[in-house]
Amino acid sequence: MTASPSAARGLAARLADGPVICAEGYLFELERRGYLQAGAFVPEVVLEHPERVTALHEEFVHAGSDVVEAFTYYTHREKLRVIGAVDLLEPLNREALALASRVAADTGTLLAGNICNTNVYDPADPASADRARAMFTEQVGWAAEAGVDYVIGETFGFLGEALVALEVVREAGLPAVITMNLHEAPRTREGTELPEAMRRLADAGASVVGLNCGRGPATMLPLLAELVDAVPVPVAALPVPYRTDAAHPHFQALVDEAYPGLPSGRPFPTALDPFTCNRYEIADFARAATDAGAHYLGLCCGAAPHHVRAMAEALGRTPPASRYSEDMSRHVYFGSDPTLARLNLEYGRTL
Template identity: 65%
Template sequence: MTRSTRSLQDRLDAEGVICAEGYLFELERRGYVQAGPFVPEVVLDHPEAVQGLHREFAHAGSDVILAFTYYGHREKMRLVGKEHLLEPLNREALKLAIEVAEEFGCLVAGNVCNTNHWSPDDPQSQRDVRAMYEEQIGWAAEAGVDYIVSETNDYYGETATALEVIKAHGLPAVVTLSAHRDPTLWDGVPVIEAAKRLEQAGADVVGLNCMRGPATILSLVQELRQAVSCHIAALPVTYRTDAEHPTFQSLEDAACGCIPGDRPFPTALDPFTCNRYELGAFARDCWDLGLRYIGVCCGGAPHHVRAMAEAWGRQPAAGRYAPDMSRHAFFGTAGSSSSDTTERNRAHAGEL
């Protein structure tokens, strides 16, 4: 198979786009990324692990291979003392993504994110951030990506800067904002207003990613659908957030007294993980709202992506292995040698 010849816009206007993010958390769980710094050194240390996850997401139904350059910007690399690896890391991540996209016929997206360096009151920090975006987006453009994802944005000014650089390189832009407890960006612009401004500035897709799970991101997506006319993106974390705990950073686990700092985020979120059916339901809700760009962020895994693809009526390669409980040893019915055996097995399994 060859890489997709259809554009992002073509897919958005037809069947829609599913984009798997979530590389940082999934690779941390697998032992390839250090929680805390969260720098994607795995791209250089274990490229086979990155490509393996790319393939798993594509197999599950992702239309996009997202280059794993999240937090691969100059500020993060400087903080961990590895600024000299900045360009090799970005170029390798792009190469890995393109190779897998060619295997599966996917789109390739470059990736930039929040820098944690932007200050609304410091022009030098703003120049620094623009230079960081120029580097990463420039390398992505040279590699020939189909579009750029600018994600997990906390400041409107920083986000607008990323969009300016993306458009200057002539690339389509998917721009997603982070809605914390207060759905207002840190420079005072409400996320809905920010999305409207970004649409007017030329973003092809605007939306939300990270921070909120399916249950607490959906109401904001509904508001956003009424506010903009462009395509909307929704990529929640795959955790059970609620009205009292609208973000995964705010989740509390009273049942466990051994969590460092008594805070589940980011390494003890397991009890809050959404199941595949919740992500499938979220995908259906998004479709009914008219959204045609969805995916998963932190916590997302291939089985979540498959559920979303199937909820949109697709048959991803991984669908071959969709559950068939009729064949289960204890709970199944297909092929049982006798009803007595089936009932006995169910009783042992605790169903009766």
């Protein structure tokens, strides 16, 4: 399979031109649409409804994403073991890469492979690193065969696991974007302070390092400037679009006291709706993150195309979806267009 038309320029060239936007959040968005089961969050939708995955790729590009990320998140051997479907490992990965490759080729966007935390890595158990490496090697091998421009390794809590993933990607001869998912404290699960963790990843050959998932804009933004100062490579910032705060820095920690009867006892992961950031908050984050020096931007779990469009427009871009950005001057009640009925205009001003 041939690489996307962007491969001749690649990730480094795109970053040299300005910030790169990478839309993520496929798990949550396809779950909301009724094509993926919350809990295991294994994207069987790739095989069961490939047209829905293709459509979401297209929608994210339409909204302003510079990257089509193959939906191979949580398609590793361990996640498939949990649902009793290890036999789907290779066909699921190859189909996800094929779907993403076609959209990237059609749109001239970057094509990214994807790997993530394995849920088996334990720094106290050297054998677990070998198991994680084997899983990464399988997925990265299929991504390389698909002609990806680079590989995203994401949502790592352990620096050690992130370094193993990075080593596998570099051995395949591909650029790597490595992002970590922090919970309560700005350090890795081993206790490594964040700037030091980012330096080690950059020194090991990552093309981009940074943060994704877990933290919303309000609790990710304060960490970015220190990271930019710490590393010689571009910094990534891909928060979840939820209103985390100092008391609840990670979306798994959010609580909704208005609804004490939530099935899980907490909003995460299926009752986060009241905490969702609006498009204007995402635009504010995009501007603030670039001001802080982050150069690789996006959104993770919970993102929808209108969020991505807001991010692109905040960077001064006009993606195709901008044709449909709001124009309230035409609203029947709130509009200022002189052709609107005077009675409706007056009513609108009183609402």
